[in-house]
Amino acid sequence: MKITNVTLTAMALLTPFLFAEEKGHEGHDHDDHDSATHDDVATIAGPNGGKVFTSTEPHFEFFVTKKRMIRLTFLDKDNKAATPAEGCTASAVSGDRSSPTKMTFTKDGDSLISDKPLPEGKKVPMILQLKSAADADNVTEKLNIDLNSCSTCAHLEYACTCEH
C-alpha cells in the first residue's frame, strides 16, 4: 500500500473535522462572513442551483450533479453566470475517514469536474481545496454535503436558500 504525503495531509485534515461535525466551522463561519461582506450571497443559489462560495475571487459555485460528481464553476461578479478561470485547480477528500475518497478535478468548459462521484450517503463530509488561478491563494472549504431535499425550496439542503 502506497501512502503519499498528500494522502497523509488530507487524512490529517479530515480526521478532526469528522469528530467535530456538529460544531460548525471553528472561527470561520461562512454565513457570518458572507453577510458581513456580501449582503445577499449567503442566501442565493448559483446558476446550476448549487451553493455559492465567496472565499475565492472570483466566487465559485459548488454543485453536485445527478451522478454525484462535484462541479465547481467560477462566477461573474453577480454570481449569475460562469466565468472563465484560467489556471484554476482543485482537489478534495470526502467520505468516511476509514476509507476516504480522494478526488481530482479536470477542466470541463468553464467548470472543474471531479474524476469520481461522492461516496454513498445523504450527508457526506468533504475537505475541498481550490485555487481560482495559478497564482491565487489556496482556499480550503470544510463541507458537510447534505443531499436531502429541502422541504421548503427547490434545492437540496447543501444549497438551500431558506433561512433555517
Ligand SMILES: [Zn+2]
Ligand atoms: Zn432547507
Ligand SMILES: [Zn+2]
Ligand atoms: Zn430551502
